Amino acid sequence: xxxxxxxxxxxxxxxxxxxxxxxxxxxxxxxxxxxxxxxxxxxxxxxxxxxxxxxxxxxxxxxxxxxxxxxxxxxxxxxxxxxxxxxxxxxxxxxxxxxxxxxxxxxxxxxxxxxxxxxxxxxxxxxxxxxxxxxxxxxxxxxxxxxxxxxxxxxxxxxxxxxxxxxxxxxxxxxxxxxxxxxxxxxxxxxxxxxxxxxxxxxxxxxxxxxxxxxxxxxxxxxxxxxxxxxxxxxxxxxxxxxxxxxxxxxxxxxxxxxxxxxxxxxxxxxxxxxxxxxxxxxxxxxxxxxxxxxxxxxxxxxxxxxxxxxxxxxxxxxxxxxxxxxxxxxxxxxxxxxxxxxxxxxxxxxxxxxxxxxxxxxxxxxxxxxxxxxxxxxxxxxxxxxxxxxxxxxxxxxxxxxxxxxxxx
Amino acid sequence: xxxxxxxxxxxxxxxxxxxxxxxxxxxxxxxxxxxxxxxxxxxxxxxxxxxxxxxxxxxxxxxxxxxxxxxxxxxxxxxxxxxxxxxxxxxxxxxxxxxxxx
Ligand SMILES: Cc1cc2nc3c(=O)[nH]c(=O)nc-3n(C[C@H](O)[C@H](O)[C@H](O)COP(=O)(O)OP(=O)(O)OC[C@H]3O[C@@H](n4cnc5c(N)ncnc54)[C@H](O)[C@@H]3O)c2cc1C
Numbered sequence: 001x002x003x004x005x006x007x008x009x010x011x012x013x014x015x016x017x018x019x020x021x022x023x024x025x026x027x028x029x030x031x032x033x034x035x036x037x038x039x040x041x042x043x044x045x046x047x048x049x050x051x052x053x054x055x056x057x058x059x060x061x062x063x064x065x066x067x068x069x070x071x072x073x074x075x076x077x078x079x080x081x082x083x084x085x086x087x088x089x090x091x092x093x094x095x096x097x098x099x100x101x102x103x104x105x106x107x108x109x110x111x112x113x114x115x116x117x118x119x120x121x122x123x124x125x126x127x128x129x130x131x132x133x134x135x136x137x138x139x140x141x142x143x144x145x146x147x148x149x150x151x152x153x154x155x156x157x158x159x160x161x162x163x164x165x166x167x168x169x170x171x172x173x174x175x176x177x178x179x180x181x182x183x184x185x186x187x188x189x190x191x192x193x194x195x196x197x198x199x200x201x202x203x204x205x206x207x208x209x210x211x212x213x214x215x216x217x218x219x220x221x222x223x224x225x226x227x228x229x230x231x232x233x234x235x236x237x238x239x240x241x242x243x244x245x246x247x248x249x250x251x252x253x254x255x256x257x258x259x260x261x262x263x264x265x266x267x268x269x270x271x272x273x274x275x276x277x278x279x280x281x282x283x284x285x286x287x288x289x290x291x292x293x294x295x296x297x298x299x300x301x302x303x304x305x306x307x308x309x310x311x312x313x314x315x316x317x318x319x320x321x322x323x324x325x326x327x328x329x330x331x332x333x334x335x336x337x338x339x340x341x342x343x344x345x346x347x348x349x350x351x352x353x354x355x356x357x358x359x360x361x362x363x364x365x366x367x368x369x370x371x372x373x374x375x376x377x378x379x380x381x382x383x384x385x386x387x388x389x390x391x392x393x394x395x396x397x398x399x400x401x402x403x404x405x406x407x408x409x410x
Numbered sequence: 411x412x413x414x415x416x417x418x419x420x421x422x423x424x425x426x427x428x429x430x431x432x433x434x435x436x437x438x439x440x441x442x443x444x445x446x447x448x449x450x451x452x453x454x455x456x457x458x459x460x461x462x463x464x465x466x467x468x469x470x471x472x473x474x475x476x477x478x479x480x481x482x483x484x485x486x487x488x489x490x491x492x493x494x495x496x497x498x499x500x501x502x503x504x505x506x507x508x509x510x511x512x
Pocket of ligand 1: 007008009010011012013034035036037042043044045046047076077078079104105106107129130131160161164255257288289290291298299300301302303332333334
């Protein structure tokens with residue numbers, strides 16, 4: 001009897017548990033999944049919570065609801081992986097032997113990386129929206145905020161869902177317009193990149209929207225410090241930006257368990273083969289989702305595409321066959337642009353987002369890189385799809401794991 | 411795309427980053443530095459050599475990593491290559507713009 005252990009029951013771990021419980025013979029291989037939490041959080045919902053578009057109950061459900069029968073769910077913190085001995089060590093002292101390990105522990109914010117970020121003003125006038133707690137306290141703040149300088153800020157790349165801070169700015173613009181106080185709010189978008197987004201064509205489309213919505217952009221800003229007393233952020237070059245309300249995306253890192261286990265890079269991401277999703281160091285360890293260091297976007301949609309390929313590779317690994325080198329970095333994201341509209345972008349390791357139609361070439365109904373109401377409906381539908389289709393590991397009809405090139409205007 | 415540097419055609423992308431590292435040499439580095447208005451000191455060269463070594467080892471570069479390298483701290487890195495140090499330094503070093511930004 002073999003044992004396959006999945007670390008983390010978030011988006012990617014849950015999908016793998018569902019895929020593998022269909023594919024593996026329970027008589028031959030037992031599947032365990034471990035998470036320290038009891039709730040599954042729909043993180044894309046953190047974008048909508050601050051603006052009172054979603055309620056907390058829309059985005060939190062019990063992990064157990066999504067773990068299939070026949071998979072053992074263990075609720076404890078993972079202390080360490082001893083990869084030489086094939087052991088997972090838990091905080092409660094238990095040890096678990098594995099034959100195959102899937103790491104799906106995700107990424108989280110590390111505000112302590114920047115001097116002063118987690119200072120006196122943290123969750124008073126300095127907020128994150130990458131955690132449930134951050135998004136909720138920010139909602140309460142926004143409900144009573146009377147206006148001033150709103151600074152939306154990214155600390156450093158890579159971050160989960162790299163478009164989320166832009167979407168936040170767009171939604172803030174709509175939110176204050178609806179509250180009839182847009183004239184009292186100055187919105188500035190501050191990024192360490194040289195443009196609004198990481199890919200040039202999408203940047204051009206997004207720049208246009210930023211201008212239209214009167215959102216100022218500060219590029220190439222590498223934050224050194226948050227000055228709590230004078231309410232400003234200061235970069236290494238000496239540039240200063242004042243704020244009344246700072247909404248920042250702190251440094252994102254993999255779980256510290258990787259550091260304790262000697263499995264991570266300097267940001268605690270696990271070095272991973274970007275085509276097969278096997279760990280670069282250990283053949284019986286595979287990595288999926290935000291926890292890996294592959295140069296793909298850290299997004300739920302990416303984890304979904306990875307899960308199809310990783311499932312195939314786990315089956316091949318068990319049979320002793322060569323792994324499929326197929327993952328191409330495919331990502332597919334709706335970008336909420338405010339006022340009930342959204343853009344859709346589709347890209348991979350080699351192709352940047354372009355215009356076109358999705359998923360049917362020439363037809364759509366979704367439009368790539370163009371604002372539309374249909375895309376916004378798509379974004380909202382994503383929540384339903386997430387809970388009811390994605391987590392269960394069901395293939396989404398017409399959307400393939402690797403990117404399709406037809407219907408796109410390269 | 412090609413660009414003439416020191417009388418030789420050099421392969422570059424639209425943003426002016428060299429796309430063929432084997433064409434790089436110190437003189438070309440000096441020229442690229444001039445274009446970026448940076449007079450190169452021996453400190454600059456230490457940093458450039460370090461990032462080229464990392465590139466050859468296929469280690470992805472980031473400002474954070476350079477700051478922790480022991481070669482230079484982030485503050486000095488900014489004073490050597492103001493505004494966008496990693497982008498400027500990699501351009502002079504003849505290597506692609508780091509893809510740490512996705
Ligand atoms: C604001 C925001 C908006 C987003 N919007 C989108 C979007 O529109 N579209 C999209 O596709 N993606 C979006 N994402 C990204 C998406 O949520 C993530 O990419 C996805 O959840 C990654 O899945 P994962 O399984 O790798 O990590 P997670 O879902 O974060 O799961 C990791 C799990 O591991 C557990 N864990 C970690 N360490 C330990 C430990 N030591 N012991 C025990 N358990 C542990 C955690 O408790 C967690 O349950 C967004 C993210 C954010 C923050």
